[in-house]
Amino acid sequence: MNRRRRQVLKSGSGMTLLALVAAAGWLKPGDASAQSWNKAAFDTKSMADTMKALGGGEPAQSKDIVFFQTPDIAENGAVVPVGIISNIPKTESIAVLIEKNPNMLAAVFDIPAGTEPSISTRVKMGQSSNIYALVKADGKYFVAAKDVKVTIGGCGG
């Protein structure tokens, strides 16, 4: 057992080890202190699969999730600003999903108590698509969507 562990450490990069550990279920996905990376969730291609990998059921539509700084039309799909505020009490995490990207999940942010449930970042989009903000609050999942058009050629039309 110990020797095997050595081999894994030697042969694989840190990522494969983490993936193995995550796959074996030793680390809870989303556990902030454990520095885990939920490979299964980042590999998914549909909302349903992503939810399964994150360990949740079908999210409820919510009007309490608000997008800010997010454009209706993005001139450059490589840099699309996304800001998300969750007004749902006990928000634990905010995830950004892009419907038509090769893999839907872009990022997951764990929000400990004391941190405002609001994040702002920049993502890549392959084409015009819905951006989903998936919020986990008090163990339940909520979702909101925003349609963003990506202008190819960048002439701002």
Next chain:
Amino acid sequence: MADPMKIRATLVGDATEIKVLMSHEMETGQRKDAQGAVIPAWFIQNVTVAHGGTTVLAAQWGPAVSKNPFLSFKFKGGAKGDKVTIVWTDNRGDKRTDEATIV
């Protein structure tokens, strides 16, 4: 070792606003070079922001986060002069830690 992060930590009312700009290629693994070979994925997977030994934000990222990632958020409990530490780890196992003082 990657370039240092640009971190701005500002006290706004009772909350500390963090703005970070990291320097990273964030290669998706979807692109091909001129010879048609796939450029391997290379991106930040984990970002942790800590203040006084407590994690105030932990993020997992996929390759869909933009090149030279930007991140902004606010947390409560910070005071002027406090240190904020940000750590990222990428899928090659590279790691970078930077520190900023709240102003």
